[in-house]
Amino acid sequence: MVDNSAELLALRAGALPVMIALPxxxxxxxxxxxxxxxxxxxxxxxxxxxxAAxxxxxxxxxxxLLAILVGGVGITAPAALQSAGELGGESRAAAMSVAMFSFYVGATIGPLVAAAAAPHGFVVLAGILALLLVAALGLTMVGLRVPRAVQPASR
Structure with a gap:
């Protein structure tokens, strides 16, 4: 496990090549x-x-593994945001705002979930995070199967 700030910095810096490669x-x-x-x-x-667990x-x-995680998020987030905009139709900006709101809520709640799970060990924390990701994927797949409302004719 990471024991000091230098190791933590090295851990974080390890994801930089992936961030640079994503574009x-x-x-x-x-x-x-x-x-x-x-x-x-x-x-x-x-x-x-x-x-990681x-x-x-x-x-x-x-x-x-952190670099792979960053790569996965770097692939998912733009595709999810673009999908929200496309599915938003005439309300594209509102749909993208809701999608960004969900990203911000996740980023805000993430440390709270980590702090609550940390006393139970890293394996429990990693398991909870993996389950949340799979649940999000499941909800996404369900959302893709829900028929879209008929859009009114353009003027």
């Missing part, structure tokens, strides 16, 4: 549907979290 992989990822991108990103993120004691392994 360059956007073009190849565009070959996938938005829903395919969401699925890929969530699966990468969940796999990284589950992997089992190998969270080795800082080098944890650094790689």
């Amino acid at each position: 360059f992989v956007a073009v190849p990822l565009a070959r996938l549907s938005k829903h395919g991108q969401i699925l890929l990103g969530v699966l990468l993120s969940a796999a990284a979290i589950v992997g 089992f190998e969270g004691t080795h800082p080098a392994v944890l650094t790689v």
